Amino acid sequence: MSYILDALRKADAERERDPARGIHAQPATPADARTGRATPGWVWAGAALFGAVLAGFIAWPEEPRPVAAAAPLEAPAPLPAVVPVATAVSPPAPAPLPTLVVARPVSVAPTPAAAPPDRILAFADLPADVQRELPKLVISGGVHSDNAAQRMLVVGGQVVNEGAELAPGVVLEQIRARNAVLRYRGYRYSVAY
Numbered sequence: 001m002s003y004i005l006d007a008l009r010k011a012d013a014e015r016e017r018d019p020a021r022g023i024h025a026q027p028a029t030p031a032d033a034r035t036g037r038a039t040p041g042w043v044w045a046g047a048a049l050f051g052a053v054l055a056g057f058i059a060w061p062e063e064p065r066p067v068a069a070a071a072p073l074e075a076p077a078p079l080p081a082v083v084p085v086a087t088a089v090s091p092p093a094p095a096p097l098p099t100l101v102v103a104r105p106v107s108v109a110p111t112p113a114a115a116p117p118d119r120i121l122a123f124a125d126l127p128a129d130v131q132r133e134l135p136k137l138v139i140s141g142g143v144h145s146d147n148a149a150q151r152m153l154v155v156g157g158q159v160v161n162e163g164a165e166l167a168p169g170v171v172l173e174q175i176r177a178r179n180a181v182l183r184y185r186g187y188r189y190s191v192a193y
């Protein structure tokens with residue numbers, strides 16, 4: 001360890017004696033190295049001429065090559081005439097007798113009138129039965145972009161895009177800057193994230 005310390009002290013002492021060899025000293029460049037020879041003008045002119053010829057060669061339209069004259073096609077051999085075969089026509093079957101069908105009255109559960117498709121409701125404005133049926137969705141965040149393909153929403157730890165089905169019957173219609181528009185049973189509603 002003392003050998004290393006002695007070597008460091010010796011190097012520091014030498015550096016202090018000659019400030020031009022210090023850590024912060026800038027090496028001097030010789031005068032002849034700084035003055036480089038300029039490229040002659042004829043080299044630049046030759047390079048420009050070569051570039052112009054190359055560009056003209058690439059841009060010049062290629063002339064079509066002559067196509068050998070194709071041998072004339074022979075006319076196809078005539079097909080033998082097809083003689084129509086007479087088929088026996090059977091008399092039409094008698095019309096079936098009309099039957100009376102009695103429809104049984106079926107009780108249909110009334111479906112709630114869906115909101116107009118362009119109207120977006122708040123979650124609290126949805127009917128109570130729809131609110132109860134809606135599955136619980138955990139929306140962690142979202143990214144809005146002017147490009148629809150780059151819009152994303154994080155629902156339940158999964159990254160989804162517009163048009164994805166988040167839960168059975170719940171479709172993500174649109175991702176906005178601060179909320180998302182979802183559709184469930186014909187109702188469109190907004191959820192903030």
